Amino acid sequence: MQFSVPKVHNGNNFYSVGEEGSQAVFTSIEKELWQAGIHTELNNAELCRVDTFKNIEPEEEFPAYAPLFGLLKMRRGVDRVYPESFLLKNTQQQFCVYDKIAEMKHRKVEVSHFPAQAMRFEHRCMSKGKVQAVFGFSKAGEMFKSGRYETVKKQQVQQWKNSLFSHSxxxxxxxxxxxxxxxxxxxxxxxxxxxxxxxxxxxxxxxxxxxxxxxxxxxxxxxxxxxxxxxxxxxxxxxxxxxxxxxxxxxxxxxxxxxxxxxxxxxxxxxx
Incomplete structure (x- = not known):
């Protein structure tokens, strides 16, 4: 199964969710599954994909950065979900950058209460092995053990430092x-x-x-x-x-x- 923690918690996926909120989402979904007759413990589930993101408010409009992403070997139009995004990928992970406000407008989401400009940077671990290699665990429940959630946040930044932002x-x-x-x-x-x-x-x-x-x-x-x-x-x-x-x-x-x-x-x- 797959789900968006921010969307379940907030009703939209613009803002990220902290550790306590994320844990509440897992508990809520597990409860819904039990009510539907699917008896499982999500804490024991193996994570075969994990997406993390960070939104920033850029100083320029999104198209102004297009030449820069092109220089850094990111390709445009290859992501089927966000065709206007820039994508750098292999079989194990993906780095995706796109205009979050434009994407929400495309989905007919009311954006008046969000920032005028927002650029989203998504890192996607595409396999259980990559999740383990990046975060040091692959079971969902381990994310909420002491210090592990902070590790997720630190590794999110580190992956961008290692890829797109490794240059001077x-x-x-x-x-x-x-x-x-x-x-x-x-x-x-x-x-x-x-x-x-x-x-x-x-x-x-x-x-x-x-x-x-x-x-x-x-x-x-x-x-x-x-x-x-x-x-x-x-x-x-x-x-x-x-x-x-x-x-x-x-x-x-x-x-x-x-x-x-x-x-x-x-x-x-x-x-x-």
Whole structure:
């Protein structure tokens, strides 16, 4: 059987539940099973999957972090439950990051009393062996023995430190430099001698369109250029250059560096 401790306890799964509340949920479910004629002791149940999570309130909107997750080898759209999430996985465990508010809105949950922005970091142990390896136990009841619940919380943080947040800011910037190098190489292959001029023009157009918007640029051009054909050509050139860069990368939606975004998430997720 499977169930969500926060959902049973709170009626929704946004907020986490402490040790006492979690133990009450196990007791309540066991009672319901007995009433249904299923006589079992959940404390002796073997845990074949355990999901832990932490919500943070990010400084930027969720799409702004997409390039960062991409750099860290997280894949988007592969999680069937949350298709907009970013996922890093193997057969034993999964690390999933997604916009919790957007996910709740998708499920038609009223979100007015929740934070305006919330990013969820979920770690999923996908087998009994992995549960044992990470937490040091595999029976449900052992979670409530002396100090074990605190171990679960500490291991949740440690798993994120070992995976997504094992890099220094300098290493993340180095990874980002590698991505930029790849974009430059594509321009060099495509345009040969004048590739860097084309690269600068395309990036300039991309950021101009991001900062002001094509419509604002068009209005400004109309105010200083009487000939409509020239305005049309300039707007077409802007959009063409913008699309050229968009084919290579996701729109960032923020002026912050990848290092700044990474440090923000690392501090918020890995603080005990």
């Amino acid at each position: 800011v300098e290493e993340v910037l180095s990874i980002g430099a590698g991505v930029l190098q790849g974009e430059m190489e594509l321009f060099k292959q495509r345009y040969e001698r004048n590739w860097f001029d084309r690269f600068l023009k395309s990036y300039g157009a991309y950021h101009l369109a991001q900062f002001a918007g094509a419509e604002v640029v068009r209005i400004a051009l109309q105010n200083i250029e009487e000939e409509k054909t020239k305005v049309w050509r300039a707007e077409k050139l802007l959009l063409q250059a913008q699309r050229e860069i968009e084919l290579l990368k996701n729109a960032e939606g923020t002026s912050k560096t990848l290092g700044t975004l990474y440090l923000e998430l690392k501090e918020k997720v890995c603080l005990n």
